Each structure stands twice: as C-alpha cells, then as structure tokens.
Amino acid sequence: MADTQLVPHDPFESLHKQVDRLFGSFFNDFSIPKLQLRNGDLVPKLDFKETDKAYQIDIELPGIPAKDVEISVAKGILTVKGEKKGESEEKRKDYIRIERSYGCFERSLALPEDADDAKIEAASRDGVLTVTVTKKAGTAHATRKIEVKAA
Template structure:
C-alpha cells in the first residue's frame, strides 16, 4: 500500500526562505517584529481588489472553507484574512490518486489605504467567496475662512 504525500511547492519555498534567513541571522539580531503569533500559512487564497468611488472591495476565493474557520482582522493599519481549510478525513475503501488542492492554514495581509475607514470594515461570506468591504473616508472639503479686520 502506498502512502499519500501532499506536495505544496509554496510551502517548500517558504521553508527554504526561512532556513536561509535563520542561517543568516543571529539570535540577538532578531527583533520582536520578526516574531509573530500568527499561524504559518499552508496555502494562500487568491484575491481580487476592486475600487470604486465609495469603497475598496476585496474578494477572496475560499472554496470548501466553513464560515466558522474564517477570520477578518483590522490591526494597526493592516487587514488580515486568515483561517483554515480542513482536509476531508480519509475513509477506508477510498484511494486518493492525486491531491493537488491545498489544505491547512491560510493567511493574507494587506496594508489599508490611507483613505480607508478601518472602523467601518464589513465582511460577508457566500458561495465560497469572502467579500471584505473597506469604505472610503470622506475627504475633508476645503472651506474658506473669513478674515476679520479690527
């Protein structure tokens, strides 16, 4: 009986990058900014970012991800999409001949545009697509100041 092996080229590249960076840095030179509590990403969902006069809209494809396994966070000028797509439990009597889709944790992070209103971000999840709405702030309108004479 053969063993099923999952190949994720992105993970291989990330592992290599981590090993190279760890080899080049010393423990004392690592800063708190390099350490994160976020889970490592096993895959990266694809996104579209669309802008109109009212908002920025981010659409992320998350097929077969349950709503309960999706998190949207706004923190310090960053929008973070994270969660997990769980692998179907292998059942006896089934043989997987190929597994190309990625499973596990995912993480996407974006800098918020200066004119995005971080306090009014909304997210909706339907048909495997996460839609994050980033409303734009109203621009301050120039106003004329009356000059008074004494």
Template structure:
C-alpha cells in the same frame, strides 16, 4: 488508470520562469503565483470603497477570521482535513488542508469602522469604505 494525469510541480516552476524571463513580469492581468494555502484574491477600487474578493471554497465562515492591526488587514482561517485513511487509497490529492493567512496594508483613506464582510458560494467579499473627505466650507461675503 491511464486516463488520470499526475501533477507535475516542474510545470508550475517552468511557467513562473517563463513569465519572468520572457519580460512579461507580474502584470495585473497575469494570474498571481500564490501558494495553494493562501486564498487567491481580486482587489478593486471604486469611487467610495475598495472591494476584496477571496476564494475560500469548502471553508465555513466560522473557520475564517478577519483582523485589523496597525493598518494591516489579515484574513486567516483553516481548511479542515477531510481525508481519512480508511476511505481507501488516494491516487491524487491537490486540495490542501490546514491553516492559511493573507495580509494587506490598508491605505490611510480606509474607514476601518465601516469595513463589511460577507461570504457566499465560497467567496469572501470585504467592502472597505473610504473616509468621507472633508468638504470645503463656503464662506459668504456680507455686503455692507
């Protein structure tokens, strides 16, 4: 089986040190260094909302929960263990199983009553609508 490449955790650590020591820092364009149990996310801001997209491949929506507590949004879930010892000898395992959690502080302008969630093709999409800003009131001047 010489055509299979074994995972080398030193490469991941080496890449992280290279990023930090070469002055690149953790810019938005760089891939985040995140544990495999945490879903990777993209967060975008729009004029009237924020969007969070979390990669959750192979996870059923019934195994995911979204909680809000004290201004913190938390995505929790569990990837079920699908490995069976009677299936044979596993040569290489990278897909984690078990519980995961990811938390985000919400800006004050998010309307927590209008947060929407959907899941398709292994991607959880959260739409966090912003509160409608109070419009200035126009006061007409009467001419006497």
C-alpha cells in the same frame, strides 16, 4: 574598484527550491483547488477593487465555511486567516477511499490611507469571501500622470 564577493552555489538549496516548486504546483493542481502553496502555507488568491465610496476585496476560499475564517485589522493592515479542513469518503464493495486535506492560511494587505478601518464588513458566499472597506469622507485622491523618460 569595489570589492565583489562570490557567493558559493549551494546545491542543496537549489534542490530544496525545486522540490518546493514541484510539490507546490502538484498541490495547487489537485488536492487544494484555488489556494496557492507558498513555503508550505496556503495562500488564498484575491481581487482588489476600488469604487468611489469603498474598497472591495474578494478572496477565494473554496470549501472553507465562514466560521473557520478570522478577519482583523490593526495599524492599517487587514489580515484574513483560517484553516481548511476537508475530508471525502468513498465506499465501494471492495474498497474504501478516504482523502483528507488540511492547512492553515493567512493573507495580509496594507489598506490605503483613506480606508475607514472602523467601517469594514465581510460576507461569504459560494466560496468567495467579500470584504468591503468604506472610504473616509472627504478624502478624494488627486491623480497626476508621471512622464516616463527614455534612459
């Protein structure tokens, strides 16, 4: 019989996770639209599409100008990072309201083997960053269906 160890329940760790979830959903819903919070960091959402000649990655970066975004590729890993800086001010007769939102974000993903990392282009429009990665010539993928057996 294998030795089984019981891990003691840590109530503080459980509380910490619940608070992270609470504030994560709060900030997602109100102050930072379309950017997720993961462990206190902003994580932009993305879509990955494939065509015959290229891969297209659309990354939602609302309110983030292109000058605040850095894209790099190293050893087949594409990394997009930057900083969100936002401030809105409302002045009325009896009050002034100023809201600020700041945060760094970073998102990395492994490129497929047939991606040509020397031919990567990026463009930003209407809060969406589109990164296009051209496929290497002559690298067609063979597809085969894998049968799933009932256990």
